[in-house]
Amino acid sequence: xxxxxxxxxxxxxxxxxxxxxxxxxxxxxxxxxxxxxxxxxxxxxxxxxxxxxxxxxxxxxxxxxxxxxxxxxxxxxxxxxxxxxxxxxxxxxxxxxxxxxxxxxxxxxxxxxxxxxxxxxxxxxxxxxxxxxx
Numbered sequence: 845x846x847x848x849x850x851x852x853x854x855x856x857x858x859x860x861x862x863x864x865x866x867x868x869x870x871x872x873x874x875x876x877x878x879x880x881x882x883x884x885x886x887x888x889x890x891x892x893x894x895x896x897x898x899x900x901x902x903x904x905x906x907x908x909x910x911x912x913x914x915x916x917x918x919x920x921x922x923x924x925x926x927x928x929x930x931x932x933x934x935x936x937x938x939x940x941x942x943x944x945x946x947x948x949x950x951x952x953x954x955x956x957x958x959x960x961x962x963x964x965x966x967x968x969x970x971x972x973x974x975x976x977x978x
Contacts, residue, residue: 876900878976884908884952886961893968894936895976896924901937908963910956918964921948923971938971946971 876897882890884906894902906912912931920926923946924938938946946969953962970976 876975877902879904882906882965884954884963884965886956886959886963888963889966890963891966891968893970895970895972896936896938897975898938898943898971898973899940900975901935904934904936905932906952906965908952908954908956910954910961912952912954913960914953915950916953917948917950919947919949921946921967921969924948924969926950926967936967936969938969943971943973945969 877894877900878896879894879902880892882892884890885908896902915928915931915934917926921936923942923944924936926934926936926948928934936948947967948969949964949966951962951964953960955961
C-alpha cells in the first residue's frame with residue numbers, strides 16, 4: 845500500500861512524465877517555452893533560466909560528454925511540476941493560471957570514459973500569462 849505522503853510526491857511526477865510525452869510530440873507546446881541551453885560537467889553547478897507560459901511546459905535536455913546514469917530532484921517546484929520520462933527526457937509544466945517565479949533543482953550523475961561525475965542544475969522559471977517572446 846502506498847503511503848499518502850509518497851502518493852502526493854509520486855503523482856505529480858507521473859503527470860509531468862505524461863506531459864513530457866505530450867510536449868515532445870507537439871511543436872505548439874514548445875512555442876510556450878523558452879529555455880536556456882546548458883552543458884553539464886563534473887563538479888559544475890549550472891544555473892538555467894527558462895520562461896514558460898502559464899499551464900505550458902518545457903522539454904528539458906542536457907548536453908554532456910557522457911551518459912546520464914541518475915537524476916535526483918533536490919528541490920521540487922512550488923508552482924508547477926518537474927518530472928522524468930527517462931534519464932534523458934525531463935519536463936517542467938507550469939501550474940494553470942499561475943503567473944510569477946518558480947524554482948527547482950536536481951543533481952545529474954553521468955559516466956564518461958569509465959569515470960563518474962555529477963552536476964547540480966538550478967532552474968529559475970518565469971511563468972508568464974502570454975507566450976514567451978523569443
